[in-house]
Amino acid sequence: MAVEPIDEARPSEDRKDKRPRKRPFFLKKILPKSLLGRSLLIIITPLLLVQAISVWVFYDRHYETVTKRLAQGLAGDIAASILLLQEAETPYGKAHVFQLMQKTADLSLTLHHGIELSQNNWSPGWSVLERRLDQAIHEQIVKNLKKRYRYTIDTVSLIDQVKIQIQIEEGVLLVLVPSKRLFTSTTYLVILWMVGSSVITFGVAFIFMRNQVRPIQRLARAAESFGKGRDVKGFKPEGATEVRQASGAFIRMRSRIKRQVEHRTAMLAGVSHDLRTPLTRMKLQLAMSGQDEETKNLQADVSDMEKMIEGYLAFARGEGQEETAICNISSLLRELVHQLGMNNNPIDLHIEENIEIPLRRENFRRAVTNLVINAQRYGMHVMICAKIRSAQQRRFLEITVDDDGPGIPTESRRDVLKPFFRLEQSRNQATGGVGLGLSIANDVISNHGGDLSLEEAPGGGLRARITLPF
CATH class of the missing domain: 3.30.450.300 (Sensor histidine kinase RisS, periplasmic domain)
Structure with a gap:
């Protein structure tokens, strides 16, 4: 299976952010967080x-x-x-x-x-x-x-x-x-009427505000599902005028994004065909031209060009047309470790439980593969850990890929996630690829609604942490 080029890493020590953090206002700790709670308040x-x-x-x-x-x-x-x-x-x-x-x-x-x-x-x-x-x-x-x-x-x-x-x-x-x-008895009657009217008013306000908040919650769930690449079925504008306007804007945005993805896919199919045809002819002509030093250099250049085009197309291709389905993360990681550990550095795998979540399997496999190969390139020992954790009434899949390599400088960790950024500034393919491996991984994980962060590993190398809500 072809694997996209992987970014390089350079040694550095983490620099702690010493900027003073603002202490949260004490009322924020006791005020309700939801729109319904704040509206009722x-x-x-x-x-x-x-x-x-x-x-x-x-x-x-x-x-x-x-x-x-x-x-x-x-x-x-x-x-x-x-x-x-x-x-x-x-x-x-x-x-x-x-x-x-x-x-x-x-x-x-x-x-x-x-x-x-x-x-x-x-x-x-x-x-x-x-x-x-x-x-x-x-x-x-x-x-x-x-x-x-x-x-x-x-x-x-x-x-x-x-x-x-x-x-x-x-x-x-x-x-x-x-x-x-x-x-x-007037005192008790007045107090009773005041308390009773307050309870009735609160009940009416609660029912009314709950009905107004529900369309906003549906819009949030639809936007989150669409951001994760899932099909949003049966969504229509509901609620107050402002909420209907936001829902209509979301539907129009979704249609525009789908059209852009379709146009990009069609364009990439044409670019792939147009670029591969002359490259194939060049390879055939070079194969028939003998094996002198100059021909070998041209063959190496054509091979590098082919790898670069594969990398560019893989990055631009993004998610493709793969549908979201329930995926067994434990099985996926075991297959990946078996495949990548045969001819490379050994990989330790730690999985706490049998994990199954909805995602696009091949795209997610591509992202994790890029991270593991990046770790194998710069470290002698690689460790993968996968577990489920809960925070703020939500569940997350957390996968960490650790290596004992030189790591990446703190100030460059955001930059290496950008397309075509390379710590090694030369364009030599043998010293770090084309700068798309981590970008592809970050793009795939972001499209799943997750987050990719780079940290210092406990062993002094680089830790890539995937956090994916489900």
């Missing part, structure tokens, strides 16, 4: 901000105002009870006051004679209700009745009731107030 953030402001305004204005009014009404009823008890001269009169307040104000009053509250001054806690009750009792009872009554407020000891104790002349007046007199 754009919708939800203002919604939550408005909800938070609304809750704060409602709590600060409405809730406290309503609580204040309810506390003032309760304090007024208690003040009226104290005045009525002071005017009642008999136990029957006091009992009548208790019954009256129970019936009209829903207050449970109990007078404990001969008991005094502790001298320690009671102070309200953080509760809005306690603060408002303290303020209302101080205004309605202490100031209006012009007597310094001691009192305590307990909002947590009893369930569904608030306990208030007030020191009067006869003893301690215990007031039990139902909690419903001091609480309003």
Whole structure:
């Protein structure tokens, strides 16, 4: 099997990139990466901000105002009870006051004679209700009745009731107030409506944005498949106007690329025929001209010209018409090692598992063959490793070809992947080919959607790393 010319390598030491790297902004680590997530974040953030402001305004204005009014009404009823008890001269009169307040104000009053509250001054806690009750009792009872009554407020000891104790002349007046007199259900209704509307809005936004993102995902999958040489069937413009425009541009681009590939293939067929015919005649004429020194030199020149044309055509031919199919990488590498290791330096092969992925087998074989022959040319020992690794929820085929040769200078590793670049500047075919071997390998791997990188091998030579997603 003919193998394209391979680039040469020169010894060098790797130079580490000492340029300072920018540290990523800390919000980038927590922000969603997908378009759907970011779109929902754009919708939800203002919604939550408005909800938070609304809750704060409602709590600060409405809730406290309503609580204040309810506390003032309760304090007024208690003040009226104290005045009525002071005017009642008999136990029957006091009992009548208790019954009256129970019936009209829903207050449970109990007078404990001969008991005094502790001298320690009671102070309200953080509760809005306690603060408002303290303020209302101080205004309605202490100031209006012009007597310094001691009192305590307990909002947590009893369930569904608030306990208030007030020191009067006869003893301690215990007031039990139902909690419903001091609480309003409006607060819970408003919060429930706000939370419910937010959940409904989020659900509608999620469904809508997911439907808008799907055409973009289809376009991305179609572009990736086309970039890997696979046929994109059933793709049509969908979604919003901008997405339809992008999809239409992709379809037109795909048609133009296919036409260009067809024209290039037809042109190469003609160039191949036109160039091979005169070369064949020249070889026949030289074969019939004898075996003198000048004829041998011309035969060598014709042979070199034929190799150069093969290399140019192989590079320009690219992927050809080969279809993508499931390929057993393990079997392919074993065949390649058996073929190239028979008459050249030995090759070590390490395969972690039975690997099968979709690709164009012969084109991929050509790329790996170029890398292995390049390693054999400049190194005494070659090692091939193939494995599957995962990163960012994707799977990759990783193949490394290591040699113990002189390596390639760091600053030249990008250049050797360019067509016709040779580290050895002479045009002698025996010292590095025509500069197309690595270019062909890089072109084939890129057309499969992968990446070819050149690094320093652990043994000091060159490492060619193929990373191919699937």
